[in-house]
Amino acid sequence: MPPKSSLPRRAAKSPTLRKIAVLIAIVLAYQIWLSVQAQGKVGPGVGAARDDRGRFPVDVELGFAPERYHILRLQMHGRIAGTDGHVVHLRGVAPAGVDELARWYWIKHIEAPKSES
Template sequence: MPPRTSLPRRAAKSPTLRKLSVVIAIVLAYQIWLSVQAGGKVGPGVGADRDERGRFPVDVELGFAPERYHILRLQKHGRIAGTDGQVVHLRGVAPAGVDALAREYWIKHIEAPERGS
């Protein structure tokens, strides 16, 4: 009778499990990268001017003119108040919405709007 190999050793030899572990590692690395780069996108003063519901306005800067897809994605987190070139003005954004917006790879920067705008 041949010697029995352990389960971890057999799993390491399985091409399917190796491919699956590579895919899982890539997805985890991408999620970590999104979290790390999201920290530098939110400018100072975002969320300082909250209303009675705890929501606030933000200006979302993209690296390009927004298209329908981007506007629809931004509407999930607040009301669109207009656009100025590559900047989309959102109102009524919750703190969780800012976190979700910052994780979008196509968003360049999130700022508090200037007073009077």
């Protein structure tokens, strides 16, 4: 009777499980990259002018003119107050919304508005 190999050894030899492990590693690496690059996107002064509900206005800079998709996604975190070229003005954004926005790869920068409108 041949010796039985252990479960981890058989799993390591399985091509399907190796592919799943590689896929999980890629997804984890992408999530780590999103978290690291999000740290430098939020400018100073964001969240300084909070209202009584703890929400505040932000200006979201994109690397391109926003399209309908981007506007709809941004509306999930605040009210659209207008656009200027590549900048979308959001009002009523929560701190958790800023954290979520900073993780989106297509957002270049998030700043406090220069003047209240």
